[in-house]
Amino acid sequence: MKKGRRGGKVQEAALxxxxxxxxxxxxxxxxxxxxxxxxxxxxxxxxxxxxxxDLPPEQRASxxxxxxxxxxxxxxxxxARGLHELLAQRxxxxxxxxxxxxxxxxxxxxxxxxxxxxxxxVREWLSFLQLPPQRVAxxxxxxxxxxxxxxxxxxxxxxxxxKVVPSVPGGVxxxxxxxxxxxxxxxxxxxxxxxxPSTGGVRITMDAQRHFTLEGSLDDPHIQQLLVYAVKxxxxxxxxRDTLDALRARCKSPNVRAALLYTMEHDxxxxxxxxALDAVHxxxxxxxxxRSLIGVLEHDQNxxxxxxxxxxxxxxxxxxxxHAAILSALGRLATSDPNRYVRMKCASALRKLxxxxxxxxxxx
Amino acid sequence: xxxxxxxxxxxxxxSGADELALIRRAQGGDPEAFExxxxxxxxxxxxxxxxxxxxxxxxxxxxxxxxxxxxxxLRYFRLEARFSxxxxxxxxxxxxxxxxxxxxxKEVQGPESDDGQPEYFQTLPDERPVLDPERAAHSGEIGRRxxxxxxxxxxxxRLVFELKHYQGLKLRAIGELCKTSEQTVKNCLFRATQKLxxxxxxxx
Numbered sequence: 241m242k243k244g245r246r247g248g249k250v251q252e253a254a255l256x257x258x259x260x261x262x263x264x265x266x267x268x269x270x271x272x273x274x275x276x277x278x279x280x281x282x283x284x285x286x287x288x289x290x291x292x293x294d295l296p297p298e299q300r301a302s303x304x305x306x307x308x309x310x311x312x313x314x315x316x317x318x319x320a321r322g323l324h325e326l327l328a329q330r331x332x333x334x335x336x337x338x339x340x341x342x343x344x345x346x347x348x349x350x351x352x353x354x355x356x357x358x359x360x361x362v363r364e365w366l367s368f369l370q371l372p373p374q375r376v377a378x379x380x381x382x383x384x385x386x387x388x389x390x391x392x393x394x395x396x397x398x399x400x401x402x403k404v405v406p407s408v409p410g411g412v413x414x415x416x417x418x419x420x421x422x423x424x425x426x427x428x429x430x431x432x433x434x435x436x437p438s439t440g441g442v443r444i445t446m447d448a449q450r451h452f453t454l455e456g457s458l459d460d461p462h463i464q465q466l467l468v469y470a471v472k473x474x475x476x477x478x479x480x481r482d483t484l485d486a487l488r489a490r491c492k493s494p495n496v497r498a499a500l501l502y503t504m505e506h507d508x509x510x511x512x513x514x515x516a517l518d519a520v521h522x523x524x525x526x527x528x529x530x531r532s533l534i535g536v537l538e539h540d541q542n543x544x545x546x547x548x549x550x551x552x553x554x555x556x557x558x559x560x561x562x563h564a565a566i567l568s569a570l571g572r573l574a575t576s577d578p579n580r581y582v583r584m585k586c587a588s589a590l591r592k593l594x595x596x597x598x599x600x601x602x603x604x
Numbered sequence: 605x606x607x608x609x610x611x612x613x614x615x616x617x618x619s620g621a622d623e624l625a626l627i628r629r630a631q632g633g634d635p636e637a638f639e640x641x642x643x644x645x646x647x648x649x650x651x652x653x654x655x656x657x658x659x660x661x662x663x664x665x666x667x668x669x670x671x672x673x674x675x676x677x678l679r680y681f682r683l684e685a686r687f688s689x690x691x692x693x694x695x696x697x698x699x700x701x702x703x704x705x706x707x708x709x710k711e712v713q714g715p716e717s718d719d720g721q722p723e724y725f726q727t728l729p730d731e732r733p734v735l736d737p738e739r740a741a742h743s744g745e746i747g748r749r750x751x752x753x754x755x756x757x758x759x760x761x762r763l764v765f766e767l768k769h770y771q772g773l774k775l776r777a778i779g780e781l782c783k784t785s786e787q788t789v790k791n792c793l794f795r796a797t798q799k800l801x802x803x804x805x806x807x808x
Contacts, residue, residue: 285790285794288793288794288797289790292768292769294774294775319801319805319808320797320801322808323797323800323801323804323808326746326750326804326807326808327750327769327800329746329747329750330747330750330751330770331747332655332770333651333654333655333658334651334654335647335650335651335654335663339650339660339664340646340647340650342664343646343650343664343667343668344642344643344646346664346668347642347667347668347671347672348639350668350672351635351638351671351672351675354672354675354676355635584635588636
């Protein structure tokens with residue numbers, strides 16, 4: 241830094257051609273080459289810090305004074321604010337529970353291989369090879385047959401969403417419908433048109449849907465009934481998830497409790513099953529909860545879900561006391577679950593419970 | 605040394621003494637202790653990876669690479685810094701290496717799927733009605749421009765900007781993660797902001 245020709249506190253910067261090119265021409269003509277240029281450069285850095293809330297307090301006074309008197313920096317601040325708002329339009333990416341469970345599973349398998357080392361991997365590979373080939377093919381064929389049968393059965397029994405508007409035995413008169421109802425109605429099917437010459441009227445039997453918005457308290461039994469229906473039956477996984485999030489605050493209600501347990505065991509979406517498991521963390525214990533958790537541990541297809549259920553089962557035993565069915569399920573899966581990580585998790589849970597004095601024979 | 609930043613705590617993050625016990629057990633080879641440490645931080649790690657790479661496959665790979673490095677080098681962790689600081693340094697370096705590899709390949713376009721639309725992650729809910737398709741298309745275009753502009757930053761500028769602007773970390777915390785001074789981080793941030801202003805000025 242050189243001192244200015246007039247000396248004193250002025251700090252003069254030797255501007256390169258590139259730096260001069262970035263400074264608007266009117267600004268250069270209006271201001272001297274010395275202190276104000278440097279202050280603007282500093283000010284614009286402070287604008288960035290100010291937008292992030294990181295402006296040092298001791299600099300705020302001189303920063304505000306400069307801004308008040310400098311149209312160029314005021315414009316720069318507006319542009320910087322605009323840029324901040326624009327950048328907020330970039331999509332925020334959140335890992336879904338499903339994706340997180342997938343990553344955890346992949347990591348667990350990698351770490352297991354890392355722990356085994358190449359000795360263990362070779363040992364496993366050799367033990368696999370010892371299976372006689374003639375015993376492998378029938379097993380594979382049997383497994384494929386089960387997959388095909390299971391898919392066919394599942395397709396046949398899949399849950400369909402019920403019609404939005406239930407049938408009304410006595411019928412609905414046109415005069416009882418508002419214009420808005422008729423405008424919002426979508427007719428799926430007209431199954432019968434029966435004129436009545438004696439009255440000059442007509443009876444139309446149809447299947448129709450009407451869109452409307454229902455508002456109410458989560459404590460309203462009708463609202464709860466609708467939400468319970470949605471979380472168990474609706475085709476859209478996202479709607480089921482939103483419904484689950486709404487219901488979890490009311491898990492003391494018997495209907496809601498049952499719906500959450502159902503979701504935990506049967507929702508086709510892994511993310512929803514994980515969310516239901518999370519929701520039951522704060523649920524009061526009970527035989528139904530324990531049965532459902534055991535069901536999840538034994539039957540869920542997703543390893544991440546099964547692992548989560550182990551933690552909840554351990555909580556149940558610790559809160560409610562030793563339970564033979566839980567300990568038995570953990571013991572069984574510690575040796576027989578096809579996934580190594582689940583086996584480790586169950587074994588670890590048994591050790592933890594064993595260290596507290598519970599054994600498989602204890603029963604409350 | 606405390607991490608002077610805002611890395612949001614995840615549910616179930618262990619307290620200081622509990623974490624110390626977990627670290628010691630994990631250093632002794634206890635897999636459950638290591639799993640508990642992973643669970644305490646992995647959601648934030650995955651979120652950062654997804655934000656940096658904008659690709660599900662790559663984010664999963666970065667997540668795996670970061671925690672594998674943590675697992676392999678945990679025995680060298682000497683407890684002088686907070687575990688979170690040390691962990692995020694590892695994650696930072698993994699992300700930086702990834703960005704440098706991308707730079708080397710001179711990929712200036714954001715990741716795209718076959719139909720030319722940016723690759724978006726699965727986010728819940730699974731389906732949402734688009735209320736205004738035109739508005740949605742316009743905001744999609746802006747998102748692509750922003751992503752392309754970010755890709756033009758050098759790896760360190762990109763990471764500093766992601767950590768500051770999208771993760772909300774304090775400058776000092778970023779300096780701790782990058783093992784550099786706060787002033788260096790500031791200069792990096794100013795350069796990144798200037799470049800973005802140049803790239804995206806017409807949209808402001």
